[in-house]
Amino acid sequence: MNTTALLRAAHLGPTVAVTVVAALLAAAADVGPATWVLVVLAVLTGQLTIGWSNDLVDARRDRQVGRTDKPLATGELPRPVALAAVSSSAAACVVLSLALGWPAGLVHLGPCVGSGLAYNLGLKSTRWSWLPYAVAFASLPAVVTLAAEPPALPPWPVVVAGGLLGVGAHFVNVLPDLDDDAATGVRGLPHRLGARRSQRAATAVLVTGSLAVVLGPPGVPATAAWVALGVTLLLAVAAFSGTGRTPFRAAVGIALVNVAMITMAG
Structure with a gap:
């Protein structure tokens, strides 16, 4: 199995960018080392889930337009491997998110990750394509502040x-x-x-x-x-x-x- 292909299918650039933003927000909120690690891992697994599911949903369309930069479309990454990866990351995301506490965990799984999946599954093709991004990015600071002690909403x-x-x-x-x-x-x-x-x-x-x-x-x-x-x-x-x-x-x-x-x- 080509690890590089699996990472490319995860939309590595946006995945790393959003995870770094979450890490910086958590550091600025001074949530403590253990919570900081949980925030980073929860957001990372959430972004991996969104990235891999995006390429799985779009594989046929990517083949149709000859996207050579998409490992699933070219066959470089077998579909069963991608399915196993997205299943594992989704399960880890649920566990890690809820470990932050119910308020922070539900905000991350719902508005943040849920919005990304809704985009992948159809909203991207509508005039409302911007909405999942707006909801997810607006909610991300709340994941951090609700995981802090005491929990609070962001400004x-x-x-x-x-x-x-x-x-x-x-x-x-x-x-x-x-x-x-x-x-x-x-x-x-x-x-x-x-x-x-x-x-x-x-x-x-x-x-x-x-x-x-x-x-x-x-x-x-x-x-x-x-x-x-x-x-x-x-x-x-x-x-x-x-x-x-x-x-x-x-x-x-x-x-x-x-x-x-x-x-x-x-």
């Missing part, structure tokens, strides 16, 4: 910024695959808007998320928050006025800045 600006980050991430994530998706009947919101308008929509929602983090909390924002917002606005100008790959790269840059801002705010 509302963090929840709003997380949801907007999720919507922006959705637009940015699907942009490279718009043509292949359209050829097989996937018509999510970015496909309906087109590449250029999707890039601008991603930029707009990400900038709005930045504003929520900086201006939402009471009191005067810290200097670092103003600096981050300034960087975001400069990247937004590049996203709206640039050509070629510049808008896409600028939108990714804004998303990264937002992750840092949400972590600091959380």
Whole structure:
């Protein structure tokens, strides 16, 4: 069995990115070493479950458009191996999530992982394709704060910024695959808007998320928050006025800045 193929089928980039965000949020919340490890492992197994199930659901469609980067579509990864992997990760995710306590565990299994699976199973092809991302990213900070002692809900600006980050991430994530998706009947919101308008929509929602983090909390924002917002606005100008790959790269840059801002705010 090709371990590299199994990792590629897990959508390793997004899986690692979301897990790192959860790890940073847990560190910022000072939840303690044992809870930090549980948060990281729960989120990791949840993201693996979403990634592997995505490629399992899309295998026929990926073969149809000749996706050579998809191990299940090319036959490099046998389907029974992928099924065993997703079953194992899902079982581990349930156990690890509930080990965080019922409130945090149910939020992770429902709004976070459940939204990702709902996207895979059909919402990705509708005008509501952005919704699972919004719900999952908005809920992720609550997994951390509800696992803390005492359990608490995260500040509302963090929840709003997380949801907007999720919507922006959705637009940015699907942009490279718009043509292949359209050829097989996937018509999510970015496909309906087109590449250029999707890039601008991603930029707009990400900038709005930045504003929520900086201006939402009471009191005067810290200097670092103003600096981050300034960087975001400069990247937004590049996203709206640039050509070629510049808008896409600028939108990714804004998303990264937002992750840092949400972590600091959380």
